Amino acid sequence: MITLSVNGVDHALDIDPSMPLLYALRNHLNLNGAKYGCGLGQCGACTVHVDGKPVFSCVTPASAVQGKPIRTIEGLGTPDRPSPLQHAFIDHQAAQCGYCIAGMIMRAQALLDTRPTSTEAEIRDYLQPNLCRCGTHMRIIGAIVQAFGAVAKQHTDDTHGAHA
Amino acid sequence: MSRREPDPHTPAARADTVDAPGRRRFLVAGSLTVGFSLLPGAHAYAQRATEDAAPVAGSAAAGKLPGNLASTPLLDAWIRIDAQSHITVYTGKAELGTGIQTAFTQIAAEELQVAPAQIHLVTADTGLTPNEGYTAGSHSTADSGTAILNAAAQVRELLLESAAGKLDVPTSALSVRDGRIVSVDGRSLSFGDAVAGLDLHRDAKPVSPLIPPAQYRVLGTPVPRIDIPAKVSGGASYVQDMRLPGMLHARAVRPPSYGATLIDVDSAAVEAMPGVVKVVRDGSYLAVVARDEWQAILAMRALERSARWQTVAKLPTPDTIYDTLLALPRREIIAGSRHGDAAPAVQTLHARYTKPYLSHGSIGPSCAIAHLDGGKMTVWTHAQGVFPLRGGLAELLAMKPDDIRCIHVPGAGCYGHNPADDAAADAALIARAVPGAPVRVQWMREQEHTWEPFGPAMITDVKASLDASGRVVDWQYEIWSNSHNQRIDNAGRLLPAQYLAQPFTPAPPQPIPMPEGGGDRNSVPLYDFPNFDVRYHFLPDMPIRVSAQRGLGAFQNVFTIESFIDELAAAAHADPVEFRLRHLSDRRGRDVIALAATKFGWNPARPRVPGHGVGFAFAQYKNLMSYLAIAVELRVVPETGDVRIERVVGAVDCGQIVNPDGVRNQIEGGILQSASWTLYEAVRYDEGGIRSFDWSSYPIMRFSQVPAKVDVHLIDRPGAPFLGAGEASQGPTAAAIANAIAAATGRRVRDLPMAAGGRLREFSGQARNG
Numbered sequence: 001m002i003t004l005s006v007n008g009v010d011h012a013l014d015i016d017p018s019m020p021l022l023y024a025l026r027n028h029l030n031l032n033g034a035k036y037g038c039g040l041g042q043c044g045a046c047t048v049h050v051d052g053k054p055v056f057s058c059v060t061p062a063s064a065v066q067g068k069p070i071r072t073i074e075g076l077g078t079p080d081r082p083s084p085l086q087h088a089f090i091d092h093q094a095a096q097c098g099y100c101i102a103g104m105i106m107r108a109q110a111l112l113d114t115r116p117t118s119t120e121a122e123i124r125d126y127l128q129p130n131l132c133r134c135g136t137h138m139r140i141i142g143a144i145v146q147a148f149g150a151v152a153k154q155h156t157d158d159t160h161g162a163h164a
Numbered sequence: 165m166s167r168r169e170p171d172p173h174t175p176a177a178r179a180d181t182v183d184a185p186g187r188r189r190f191l192v193a194g195s196l197t198v199g200f201s202l203l204p205g206a207h208a209y210a211q212r213a214t215e216d217a218a219p220v221a222g223s224a225a226a227g228k229l230p231g232n233l234a235s236t237p238l239l240d241a242w243i244r245i246d247a248q249s250h251i252t253v254y255t256g257k258a259e260l261g262t263g264i265q266t267a268f269t270q271i272a273a274e275e276l277q278v279a280p281a282q283i284h285l286v287t288a289d290t291g292l293t294p295n296e297g298y299t300a301g302s303h304s305t306a307d308s309g310t311a312i313l314n315a316a317a318q319v320r321e322l323l324l325e326s327a328a329g330k331l332d333v334p335t336s337a338l339s340v341r342d343g344r345i346v347s348v349d350g351r352s353l354s355f356g357d358a359v360a361g362l363d364l365h366r367d368a369k370p371v372s373p374l375i376p377p378a379q380y381r382v383l384g385t386p387v388p389r390i391d392i393p394a395k396v397s398g399g400a401s402y403v404q405d406m407r408l409p410g411m412l413h414a415r416a417v418r419p420p421s422y423g424a425t426l427i428d429v430d431s432a433a434v435e436a437m438p439g440v441v442k443v444v445r446d447g448s449y450l451a452v453v454a455r456d457e458w459q460a461i462l463a464m465r466a467l468e469r470s471a472r473w474q475t476v477a478k479l480p481t482p483d484t485i486y487d488t489l490l491a492l493p494r495r496e497i498i499a500g501s502r503h504g505d506a507a508p509a510v511q512t513l514h515a516r517y518t519k520p521y522l523s524h525g526s527i528g529p530s531c532a533i534a535h536l537d538g539g540k541m542t543v544w545t546h547a548q549g550v551f552p553l554r555g556g557l558a559e560l561l562a563m564k565p566d567d568i569r570c571i572h573v574p575g576a577g578c579y580g581h582n583p584a585d586d587a588a589a590d591a592a593l594i595a596r597a598v599p600g601a602p603v604r605v606q607w608m609r610e611q612e613h614t615w616e617p618f619g620p621a622m623i624t625d626v627k628a629s630l631d632a633s634g635r636v637v638d639w640q641y642e643i644w645s646n647s648h649n650q651r652i653d654n655a656g657r658l659l660p661a662q663y664l665a666q667p668f669t670p671a672p673p674q675p676i677p678m679p680e681g682g683g684d685r686n687s688v689p690l691y692d693f694p695n696f697d698v699r700y701h702f703l704p705d706m707p708i709r710v711s712a713q714r715g716l717g718a719f720q721n722v723f724t725i726e727s728f729i730d731e732l733a734a735a736a737h738a739d740p741v742e743f744r745l746r747h748l749s750d751r752r753g754r755d756v757i758a759l760a761a762t763k764f765g766w767n768p769a770r771p772r773v774p775g776h777g778v779g780f781a782f783a784q785y786k787n788l789m790s791y792l793a794i795a796v797e798l799r800v801v802p803e804t805g806d807v808r809i810e811r812v813v814g815a816v817d818c819g820q821i822v823n824p825d826g827v828r829n830q831i832e833g834g835i836l837q838s839a840s841w842t843l844y845e846a847v848r849y850d851e852g853g854i855r856s857f858d859w860s861s862y863p864i865m866r867f868s869q870v871p872a873k874v875d876v877h878l879i880d881r882p883g884a885p886f887l888g889a890g891e892a893s894q895g896p897t898a899a900a901i902a903n904a905i906a907a908a909t910g911r912r913v914r915d916l917p918m919a920a921g922g923r924l925r926e927f928s929g930q931a932r933n934g
Binding site for chain 1: 260261262263388389391392393394395396397398399400401402404405407413438456457458459462525526527528529574575576577578579606608609825829830832833834835836837839840858859860864865866867868870871873874
């Protein structure tokens with residue numbers, strides 16, 4: 001048995017230990033967000049968080065991440081209650097086919113969690129591993145910049161509130 | 165407005181093919197060069213081959229109907245309303261990630277005068293929707309959107325007439341408000357009440373009571389796309405995400421190269437692997453089906469290791485491909501010509517441009533699910549044409565088309581004829597071997613990259629003369645290209661069918677006739693040249709598998725024409741924008757050029773800065789759809805040859821705008837994708853086979869190469885026909901980048917891709933010195 005802790009819930013799965021995390025998430029936990037794109041860690045469509053860091057789930061054996069906290073886009077928010085980053089992607093209509101988008105959001109979320117004051121240049125640099133074929137990059141960047149701004153403002157408001 | 169050509173499946177088109185076998189043999193042999201016009205009935209035969217067509221109407225009256233009402237005139241084929249007032253709208257077009265679901269919902273909502281949320285839209289499904297051929301060629305809004313617009317207006321009118329009878333008031337006393345039909349006396353009826361006793365199973369009329377554009381409430385507004393919330397939150401948005409009860413997972417094993425024959429394979433050892441249900445072998449077709457996807461992948465890899473193949477492929481190489489194409493047998497097509505009076509030529513320029521094979525490169529490899537149950541096959545597919553696919557599968561499986569249902573479910577981005585149909589054929593073949601169980605097949609990355617039908621390599625050659633006043637007086641243009649349309653005319657066009665023990669042969673390539681054109685799409689200059697000849701050397705023999713890619717030949721032709729226009733402008737010592745306007749009387753063309761130039765701040769007197777350049781380009785897609793002008797500012801880094809796009813400004817006129825944000829999204833995306841094609845992309849291959857098998861051997865644009873800024877400006881034309889926006893920016897972007905690189909480096913790059921492998925380093929020294 002392989003035990004995976006996904007979005008705060010433990011799951012005991014009877015799967016081949018060599019199975020990449022991607023297939024465990026998609027086929028054994030019925031999570032759609034992480035996508036098969038290349039199986040090689042070259043496109044980022046499969047990006048999820050392990051221990052708060054973005055990983056390519058297509059090249060990460062499920063057995064290697066047992067007991068570690070795994071977060072997928074399903075753990076961020078829902079269509080009715082989107083996270084700030086998801087909200088920004090909706091605001092910017094930052095998708096065409098959308099196949100790469102869950103991976104884009106998870107990659108950006110990792111940066112937002114660790115370096116929320118990143119500049120647009122730093123955001124672009126951080127997104128380098130992720131590919132989009134529809135050419136939606138400008139909107140993806142716009143959405144992420146907006147979300148960083150919203151989180152920074154929230155942080156400022158909170159800090160200001162604490163001083164008041 | 166769009167043109168419509170007969171579909172191969174219509175009776176009229178079939179009649180044209182009765183005497184075709186002789187010509188087919190000729191084409192298969194492909195060893196003769198014969199003038200196109202010498203072929204008896206060649207014109208009619210050529211009309212079979214369009215990628216864009218919906219079937220033509222059965223009656224002359226229907227032919228006058230707007231959009232695809234002409235092919236499907238019955239109102240209830242498009243719109244149904246039940247007693248509970250649920251409104252269902254049907255389109256034969258598919259959502260390919262362009263936002264047509266939202267756009268068509270807006271169109272129907274506007275004419276029915278209800279909120280978009282009240283519309284339920286059903287997309288391409290052979291069991292439910294009109295047959296609208298392929299979702300391709302920027303035709304969706306023009307053909308299907310126009311049909312829905314008119315059908316909805318006519319249904320609204322019929323509802324009002326029905327309600328008038330029930331309420332015993334004149335229709336002039338009625339209006340639609342908040343989804344109800346309201347009388348001036350205060351009484352009201354729901355749509356469900358009004359539709360009672362009303363038969364919508366009737367032909368549409370040629371003229372519809374359309375809402376005046378000035379009164380639009382939904383049409384022309386940036387309604388958010390209905391599919392995006394699910395796509396940003398892990399919803400089941402794609403065929404890849406479907407899970408059916410009892411579903412099995414399969415993988416096909418592709419041969420090592422084109423045409424290879426399977427000698428032997430140890431199927432028994434693989435069938436003993438965990439979870440494996442069956443190895444499916446039919447001649448050189450090999451696949452495996454398992455309970456779990458990872459098990460299927462492990463079994464596929466085991467089959468690959470044990471399979472022994474006899475290979476036969478001997479491909480040209482990138483070094484020899486253009487000479488190879490130039491030497492292939494041709495069918496000669498006159499794409500266009502004009503001959504008139506002109507001043508004497510004082511100088512003549514000549515140049516040749518090339519484009520390599522390009523990959524569609526969807527981020528998600530192709531996928532399909534098929535289920536054979538009780539003699540009926542259901543296939544869920546992201547193919548562009550569910551009806552043509554059904555025809556191909558019927559032939560492949562020796563089943564009646566009525567026993568096969570193909571349902572479109574979105575996949576990853578579609579930029580033309582990718583392996584979606586091939587994956588559907590895989591799923592159907594494997595599902596037939598395990599009846600009763602749904603079978604999901606997804607291609608592996610290396611399969612998608614090496615086996616897809618690429619966008620064809622092309623050569624274009626142009627020679628033009630200027631008179632003493634700097635006007636073009638003559639223009640001679642030639643194209644060498646394979647077919648841009650190897651879509652599913654028969655089972656043999658499906659890759660798996662070619663490897664069966666009883667293989668199917670692909671239908672011979674056919675050119676798409678003008679004005680749509682294939683390799684010659686957009687090859688006729690829109691400019692006011694007094695003399696031109698445009699010749700298309702159509703090459704039936706295909707050394708590498710090819711088919712339709714976004715824009716077809718328009719990408720290379722507009723790249724060539726709009727690059728050469730700049731070369732001519734330089735020779736005439738004219739500003740490139742002024743030089744274009746000098747030769748263009750088309751008002752809408754002039755408008756987008758003026759808008760792009762103004763918004764960009766185009767300055768004819770700008771100082772030359774080495775390593776830094778601006779470029780401009782313009783085209784009307786197919787010379788009959790959307791107008792687009794674009795200006796680009798970029799920098800070429802001398803040390804690396806990298807291109808940094810600093811600014812892009814586009815201006816587009818696509819007729820009446822349905823959703824301005826949707827248009828912007830399409831144009832922005834097209835600009836970035838075209839920039840990637842133009843600067844970085846080329847399929848790698850050698851004599852043994854295709855060698856681009858992943859994203860390192862087929863690099864595309866990454867974020868470090870994304871422009872700093874892209875602005876798209878729209879010209880709305882209220883009430884004008886929808887012109888489609890999906891492909892308008894592909895060609896102009898390439899030329900604008902080429903022109904900007906020429907300005908930055910002082911050197912003209914005529915061979916794509918322009919910036920791969922740091923090749924612009926060789927030019928940057930010149931720019932510094934020059």
